[in-house]
Amino acid sequence: MRKWFARLAALGVALLVAGQGTTAALAQEPAAGKKIIRVGATQSMDSMNPFLAVRLISTSIHRWMYGFLTVPDSKTLAPSPDLAESWSTSEDGLTWTFKIRQAKWSDGQPITAEDAAWTFNKMMTDDAAKTANGPAVENFESVTANGQDLIIKLKAPQASMLDNPVPIMPKHVWEKVTDMANYDAEVYPTVSSGPYFAVEHKKDQYVKLQANPNYWRGKPKIDELQVIFYDNPQAAIAGLKNGDIDLLGRMSPPEFEAIQNDPNIVAWNQQGRRSAYLQINHGATTSDGKPVGDGHPALKDQKVRQALHYAIDKQKLVDEVQNGLAKPADGSIVPPMYQDFFWEATGDTKVTYDPAKANQILDDAGYKKGPDGIRTMPDGKRKLEFRFSIHTDTPIEDKLAEYLTGFFKEIGISLTTKKLDSSKFTEETGVTGLFDIAISGWSVNPDPEEVLATHLCSRRPSPTGEGGGTESFYCDETFEKLYKEQQKELDRAKRAEIIKKMQERLYTDAPIIAIYYTNDLEGYRKDRIASITPIPEDNGILYGGSSYWPFYTVEAKEAAASGSSAEGGSNTGVIVGVVGGVVVIALAGFLLSRRRKSTADERE
Amino acid sequence: MTTPLEAAEPAAQAAGPGDERPTRRGTLQYALAKAGGALFSIAMVIVGTFFVFRLLPGDPVRNLAQGRNMTPAQLDLERRRLGLDKPLIDQFFQFVGDTLRLDLGTSYEYKRPVIDLIGERIGPTLLLAGTGLVIAVSLGVWQGTRAGWRHGSGFDRFSTGLSLLLWSVPTFWLGLLLMMVFGVGIGPIPGLFPFRGIESVDAPDGFAYVLDVASHMVLPCLTLVAVVYAQYLLIMRSSLLEEVGQDYVTVARAKGLRDDDVRRKHAVPNALLPTVTLVFMRIGFVVGGAVTVETIYTWPGLGQLFYEAVRVPDFTLMQGTFMLITVAVIVMNTLADVVYHVLDPRVRSA
Numbered sequence: 001m002r003k004w005f006a007r008l009a010a011l012g013v014a015l016l017v018a019g020q021g022t023t024a025a026l027a028q029e030p031a032a033g034k035k036i037i038r039v040g041a042t043q044s045m046d047s048m049n050p051f052l053a054v055r056l057i058s059t060s061i062h063r064w065m066y067g068f069l070t071v072p073d074s075k076t077l078a079p080s081p082d083l084a085e086s087w088s089t090s091e092d093g094l095t096w097t098f099k100i101r102q103a104k105w106s107d108g109q110p111i112t113a114e115d116a117a118w119t120f121n122k123m124m125t126d127d128a129a130k131t132a133n134g135p136a137v138e139n140f141e142s143v144t145a146n147g148q149d150l151i152i153k154l155k156a157p158q159a160s161m162l163d164n165p166v167p168i169m170p171k172h173v174w175e176k177v178t179d180m181a182n183y184d185a186e187v188y189p190t191v192s193s194g195p196y197f198a199v200e201h202k203k204d205q206y207v208k209l210q211a212n213p214n215y216w217r218g219k220p221k222i223d224e225l226q227v228i229f230y231d232n233p234q235a236a237i238a239g240l241k242n243g244d245i246d247l248l249g250r251m252s253p254p255e256f257e258a259i260q261n262d263p264n265i266v267a268w269n270q271q272g273r274r275s276a277y278l279q280i281n282h283g284a285t286t287s288d289g290k291p292v293g294d295g296h297p298a299l300k301d302q303k304v305r306q307a308l309h310y311a312i313d314k315q316k317l318v319d320e321v322q323n324g325l326a327k328p329a330d331g332s333i334v335p336p337m338y339q340d341f342f343w344e345a346t347g348d349t350k351v352t353y354d355p356a357k358a359n360q361i362l363d364d365a366g367y368k369k370g371p372d373g374i375r376t377m378p379d380g381k382r383k384l385e386f387r388f389s390i391h392t393d394t395p396i397e398d399k400l401a402e403y404l405t406g407f408f409k410e411i412g413i414s415l416t417t418k419k420l421d422s423s424k425f426t427e428e429t430g431v432t433g434l435f436d437i438a439i440s441g442w443s444v445n446p447d448p449e450e451v452l453a454t455h456l457c458s459r460r461p462s463p464t465g466e467g468g469g470t471e472s473f474y475c476d477e478t479f480e481k482l483y484k485e486q487q488k489e490l491d492r493a494k495r496a497e498i499i500k501k502m503q504e505r506l507y508t509d510a511p512i513i514a515i516y517y518t519n520d521l522e523g524y525r526k527d528r529i530a531s532i533t534p535i536p537e538d539n540g541i542l543y544g545g546s547s548y549w550p551f552y553t554v555e556a557k558e559a560a561a562s563g564s565s566a567e568g569g570s571n572t573g574v575i576v577g578v579v580g581g582v583v584v585i586a587l588a589g590f591l592l593s594r595r596r597k598s599t600a601d602e603r604e
Numbered sequence: 605m606t607t608p609l610e611a612a613e614p615a616a617q618a619a620g621p622g623d624e625r626p627t628r629r630g631t632l633q634y635a636l637a638k639a640g641g642a643l644f645s646i647a648m649v650i651v652g653t654f655f656v657f658r659l660l661p662g663d664p665v666r667n668l669a670q671g672r673n674m675t676p677a678q679l680d681l682e683r684r685r686l687g688l689d690k691p692l693i694d695q696f697f698q699f700v701g702d703t704l705r706l707d708l709g710t711s712y713e714y715k716r717p718v719i720d721l722i723g724e725r726i727g728p729t730l731l732l733a734g735t736g737l738v739i740a741v742s743l744g745v746w747q748g749t750r751a752g753w754r755h756g757s758g759f760d761r762f763s764t765g766l767s768l769l770l771w772s773v774p775t776f777w778l779g780l781l782l783m784m785v786f787g788v789g790i791g792p793i794p795g796l797f798p799f800r801g802i803e804s805v806d807a808p809d810g811f812a813y814v815l816d817v818a819s820h821m822v823l824p825c826l827t828l829v830a831v832v833y834a835q836y837l838l839i840m841r842s843s844l845l846e847e848v849g850q851d852y853v854t855v856a857r858a859k860g861l862r863d864d865d866v867r868r869k870h871a872v873p874n875a876l877l878p879t880v881t882l883v884f885m886r887i888g889f890v891v892g893g894a895v896t897v898e899t900i901y902t903w904p905g906l907g908q909l910f911y912e913a914v915r916v917p918d919f920t921l922m923q924g925t926f927m928l929i930t931v932a933v934i935v936m937n938t939l940a941d942v943v944y945h946v947l948d949p950r951v952r953s954a
Contacts, residue, residue: 049715059888130681131682135678138678144688182715184715190652202803204908205802208805231898231900231902234783235901235902238788239800242789242795321904369913423917466680467665
């Protein structure tokens with residue numbers, strides 16, 4: 001009796017499930033026919049409020065949603081019109097007038113200079129609104145609107161005005177916000193001026209964006225752009241292979257190799273926006289010039305730093321540490337992707353791998369080798385034993401440390417690795433100066449002013465021990481002077497020359513040593529994405545660049561087929577899974593009841 | 605039959621001297637004493653939390669910048685916003701006062717009240733970890749009972765061996781393996797189950813939605829159950845083994861009862877007590893979610909939130925989740941003590 005009851009129940013459940021499975025398939029049907037592209041991300045959004053959001057994922061999504069005064073040109077990366085269709089500067093470089101384009105917000109309201117003025121004034125007057133992009137308005141004296149003209153008066157000339165990172169927000173929606181610090185902006189649909197507007201955000205799950213029909217360049221070619229969040233890169237890669245997502249950016253070399261041979265995936269390997277370098281504690285000081293930390297005294301000597309530079313085989317690091325997916329750095333912190341500002345050493349200034357020369361430099365400077373092969377300071381007091389600070393749980397940095405240890409051994413310098421968790425690392429290498437050599441890197445924006453500023457005297461920690469954002473504890477008169485010069489130079493070509501000189505200074509004085517520029521590694525599905533244009537257009541980035549261009553130009557493969565196949569795929573999975581589960585349960589139930597019966601028989 | 609008597613003695617003392625008869629008042633007193641102890645523990649947790657998280661290295665404001673450039677003026681501003689410019693002792697009293705009012709502060713990273721963030725995450729966590737617990741306990745108790753009852757049989761060796769093997773496997777590795785096999789699919793086998801999140805991006809409505817969530821739960825639940833059910837199995841098996849040799853079991857058999865009845869009605873109820881304690885203790889941890897499993901499968905629960913908080917690190921968020929988890933464990937332990945007292949007459953009286 002019991003056996004039959006169990007079997008009947010199982011059958012009932014199976015039928016019910018099968019029936020519901022079909023309705024599940026039907027429920028998802030409306031999605032088919034729409035052109036949807038799904039982008040994977042290994043970070044989730046911290047905030048939908050552009051005044052507060054700081055994560056890269058959030059600023060990227062906001063770039064797809066909101067217009068800026070200017071954006072990088074898709075070919076040259078030079079500033080080009082966005083919401084500002086033209087601009088002019090006063091003689092003294094202090095007054096900028098932007099003419100705002102006649103266009104509409106996604107809700108149909110006109111975009112005016114008032115919107116831009118409100119956005120900047122909000123940031124200048126409300127501390128909470130400064131959270132995301134505070135430095136961008138620090139130099140602003142006043143911002144006013146006059147018809148479609150936006151007039152910005154500056155305190156001091158600033159050439160990087162055209163790389164302003166502040167998205168312009170609709171005044172008619174946002175002026176109602178009273179408590180900016182706690183406003184999460186979860187109101188949908190959003191009122192946007194970019195190619196897309198957000199329609200849904202499930203926290204830590206996904207964001208759905210829809211094509212903005214009012215976008216001034218015209219509606220994007222796809223209907224919906226979804227950004228799907230993963231907590232770990234392995235799952236995201238599995239998602240790409242599986243077709244749950246169509247594009248995934250910012251991969252590490254091992255992750256990239258996992259998708260390289262997948263026939264359905266285009267493996268995107270292009271020059272990137274990131275440079276990796278070593279910071280050298282060349283005598284860290286606080287902003288009042290007092291020494292701080294415990295850096296090795298030998299590193300104060302430019303000759304020692306130069307010798308270290310000669311001892312590093314950058315090509316080998318690229319081949320062995322980055323699996324060949326990088327470019328050796330013969331320049332400084334601006335990667336070659338930014339052609340206008342990129343500087344590369346040539347002739348006598350160029351440092352090439354030459355351990356003999358490195359040894360020569362150290363011999364000449366009086367650092368003699370001891371019986372153990374390790375050099376000592378010229379006064380014989382201290383050995384040249386340096387520490388190399390890296391992050392915990394970063395296999396690539398572990399490997400790098402191994403190679404550097406080998407290179408420096410060749411020139412009589414010993415290197416020991418010191419692993420620190422990220423907050424301790426930031427503290428020791430940016431505030432307390434408790435390091436000799438440390439790994440570092442920076443993702444550079446189309447305007448490199450920001451990364452250059454991390455080497456200014458003013459960025460050193462305060463005497464009371466508060467970090468100011470220095471990357472090297474650098475404080476150099478020549479560098480400071482050049483920085484101020486480039487701020488005033490409004491001619492792009494002339495400014496680029498000054499910026500190159502700054503990089504040359506960093507290269508020869510060597511407070512940092514650039515080792516390589518990592519490639520931009522991404523992957524997208526051939527069967528879903530028909531075409532996508534990187535930025536810059538010839539060989540650039542898809543995801544994570546400073547532009548919406550790739551996601552504005554992206555075109556999906558035939559909507560109906562792809563849409564339904566993706567949906568159908570996941571649905572089949574559900575049905576197969578559920579039916580499979582039911583079969584297993586039914587089988588288990590069957591066996592169990594049999595077993596019970598047989599044991600009962602045995603015992604009775 | 606001396607063992608139960610000895611075991612009961614300390615508990616009887618705890619219930620108060622002279623309290624020899626099992627009364628409702630005795631239980632109440634016992635429960636109140638336990639609750640008092642729990643309250644004291646919670647107070648210590650609140651104090652401890654504050655100082656432990658202040659001892660962590662690193663400047664929270666710089667960590668918040670996440671590699672973005674921030675001017676010194678802006679860093680100052682952030683410090684003021686987070687109240688980090690005040691003396692530590694002021695921060696402490698502020699913290700204790702706020703915590704008592706259930707105001708766990710505002711997350712540095714999400715810029716939203718921690719209590720709201722926890723509220724959003726607790727549902728998915730209870731669903732996943734709760735289901736996992738129920739399945740793991742049922743599976744463990746069922747297999748443990750069978751294995752213990754037929755000690756040394758093929759079933760015993762197989763189930764004990766398998767559960768111990770799974771218990772020893774690193775959760776992260778097992779999770780990724782299951783993801784590859786059942787999520788992505790291997791060779792001709794297609795991917796069967798979704799492995800990201802709690803629902804599809806274009807989730808259907810109604811009962812289909814329930815199915816959608818259920819299919820998303822398969823892999824996380826499987827991982828969660830696989831690595832923990834061994835402990836229930838082993839406890840159940842060993843406590844049943846102790847009972848098997850007892851006189852009352854022999855008596856029950858001698859009465860001519862069916863083997864199933866001897867097991868189910870006599871042995872198992874007595875053997876269940878240690879498992880009950882264990883289950884109550886684990887319920888406390890359920891609130892903490894399963895950090896690893898939630899991280900592998902992008903499950904939007906408390907474990908994932910805690911992981912994010914540690915990664916940033918987001919002090920207020922860490923404090924909030926940490927306190928929630930500890931308080932849950934303390935409360936559940938207290939409950940376990942009380943339930944044990946109610947369930948087992950041997951604990952109540954000598």
